Amino acid sequence: MLNKELKYVHDKNYMQRHHKLQPSMRAILLDWLLEVSEVYCLHRQTAYLAQDFFDRFMLTQEDVNKDYLQLIGITALFIASKIEEIYPPKIGEFAYVTDGACDSWDIRRTELHILKALDWNLCPETPISWLKLYAQVEAQKDDENFLVPQFSQEMYIQITQLLDLCMMDIRSLDFSYSVLAAAAFCHFSTFDIILRVYNASGLTWESVSECVRWMNPFMDTLRSEAKPELKTFAKVKTEDRHNIQTHVTYLDFLVNCPLSPVVAVPPVLTPPSSTEKPANH
Incomplete structure (x- = not known):
């Protein structure tokens, strides 16, 4: 996992x-x-893979027009779903949520463009990968199978909400994914436990403390909101529901967060018809 962080480079600049x-x-x-x-x-891993693909793709390009962003984003999610999901949605469903802004051919063409630009390097360790490791190390007992999740789902979704919010801020790309996950974990765990977690990652408090401080305003914003609740999804087992990506009013949270790059501006994307799945796909 540490070696992958040297291979998969991201940069906010x-x-x-x-x-x-x-x-x-x-x-x-x-x-x-x-x-x-x-x-x-x-799954959360799918969403975070899409974010990674988008940011690394943009690092290889010049002067992309804002009208192209939605197509790049939905294509990144399409690629990520084929890697991570057992039953990924069909390409027509990804086109559908763009409300006519992109069609299946656009997504196919852009998929090839992204894959070539990334040189088919599609398996980074995301912040979600690292968070699961930290949570499992913290919860692990000697007589339990390490491969079976032992951590609290309720605590996990609180940490992932903080990660989601921070990930939307481009300044998060100043930090490695392992540090981002560790810093988010620090906000929900004692330092003694974090020390034990660090032994698995090679991280030290000095390498994480700056990110912890950077996250403080995001954590303060979330404290003023209701705690996230585990959602129930059709055809998703109870023991897996914490792994499904959820969405809240993150843009509103960012507007209320000090120094956030997001201000109250009108959306530049066509909003998806996301209240329900298309009936004929």
């Missing part, structure tokens, strides 16, 4: 290569992708 784009546009796109993910009961 890619925004300087795209003069027509703003950090708020990325946040709006990722918020929309989280909403689509919940509608189709996609």
Whole structure:
């Protein structure tokens, strides 16, 4: 996992290569992708893979127009779902949620473009990968199978909500995914437990403390909101429901978060018809 972090590089400064784009546009796109993910009961890992594909793809491009962002984002989610999901939605369903902005041919063409740009490097360790490791190490008992999740689902979804919110801020790309997950974990665990978790990752408090401080305003914002509740999804087992990506009003949270790059601006994307799945797909 540590070696992968050396291979899969992300950098927030890619925004300087795209003069027509703003950090708020990325946040709006990722918020929309989280909403689509919940509608189709996609896993958190799928959503985070899509975010990684999007950011690394943008690092290889120059002057992408804002009108192209939705197509890049939905294609990244399409690719991620084929990697992570047992039964990924059909390409027509991804086209459907763009409300006519993209069709299946657009997604196919953009898929090839993204895959070539990423040189088919599609298996990063996301913040979700690291968070599961930390949570399992913290909860592990000597007589239990390490491969069977032992951590609290309720606590896990609180940490993932913090990660979701932070991930939408482009400044999160200043940190490695292992550090992002560890910092989020720190906000819900004692330092003594974190020390034990760090032994599995090679991280030290010095390497994580800056990210913990950066997350403080996001955590303060979430404290003023109701705690997330485990949702029930059709055809999703009770023991797996914490792994399904959920969506709340993250853009509103970001607007209320100090120093956030998101302000109260009108959306630049066509909102998906995400109250229910299409009946004929």
